[in-house]
Amino acid sequence: MIVQTSAIVIHSLRYGESDLIVSLLTKTSGLRSYLLKGILKSKRGKIRASLFQPLTLLEIEANHKDKGTLERIKEAKILIPYQSLHTDFVKSSLVFFLSEILKNTIREEEVNEELFHYLETTFLWLDSHDNIGNFHISFLIKLTQYLGFYPDVSDMSLSVFNMQDGCFQDDTSNIYCVEGNSVLIFKEFLGTTFEESMSIKMSRIVRNEILNMLLVYFELHLHGFKKPKSLSILNEIFN
Incomplete structure (x- = not known):
């Protein structure tokens, strides 16, 4: 056909x-x-x-x-030519990281036009913006919406994030429960636009903690998911 x-x-x-x-x-x-x-x-x-x-x-x-x-x-x-995505060093490093993420997460031939539109829109956004320090964090969080394991925000006032169950709770119940400043900052990303999320302030340490937390979250909810090999390069650039 x-x-x-x-x-x-x-x-x-x-x-x-x-x-x-x-x-x-x-x-x-x-x-x-x-x-x-x-x-x-x-x-x-x-x-x-x-x-x-x-x-x-x-x-x-x-x-x-x-x-x-x-x-x-x-x-x-x-279809639409990029202006900077493959020529800007920081953005091109993000491109390799994101393509590794997608290679490990999208495996089915099922049509998903919402996911396609999300990716197309966000890559064009990345291409046309310069303030992108939190892009990879926001991208991963929003990607979970299209993969079926976006965090349950009904109890977001609680202090502990249970990565295994994808929800917030008031105490730790397994080894995949996290709390502290990284969880507080993580909550700020939930429900925000890309533009808003770029203004979220955090230290290098907290950014790395949130990124590593998200990669563990993906591992827990996607069979066979592996951390990208380009992660170390990305950490160096955003540090």
């Missing part, structure tokens, strides 16, 4: 000397993997390897056989 859809590049992997295998989150068909034969050696082909940088927004025409095998892309072009 020939489909035309917008898509977000999640991951690309070199295959052999000249081929690429790319994972795209498509708006109409969910997560799909494609084999791009000879793309790394072709200089005149319609599809260029540079199109498949992480998080690039594309418009593609593809042949979906829906047999669980690698699909084929017939045509691809930039």
Whole structure:
């Protein structure tokens, strides 16, 4: 079946000397993997390897056989060009971190247009803003809404966050309960916009604590989730 859809590049992997295998989150068909034969050696082909940088927004025409095998892309072009996402050092480091997160969290072929719209909107926001120190924290928290484990905020006045159950409570009940200043700051992110969340003040230590807490939270609620290898680089940059 020939489909035309917008898509977000999640991951690309070199295959052999000249081929690429790319994972795209498509708006109409969910997560799909494609084999791009000879793309790394072709200089005149319609599809260029540079199109498949992480998080690039594309418009593609593809042949979906829906047999669980690698699909084929017939045509691809930039949907909305980024101005700074792949050229600014801080933003490009964020891009690799976010693409690793998405590679570990989006695994189903189910269509999720709300998730697609969230990712498209937030990447364009990141591309056009400079005050982005809290972006990765806000991004991860809001991402949980689309993955089905956003924290229960009905008892947000309580001081302990139970990561295992995703709720707030008044005392610790397991090893995955956290409290203290990092939880107080974490609460400030819940229900805020990206613009508002960038104004939240915190120390380097607290930012790292919240980020590590969120990654544990993802591990608890997503089978097979692993902390991104780019985490150490991200910590160095935002420190």
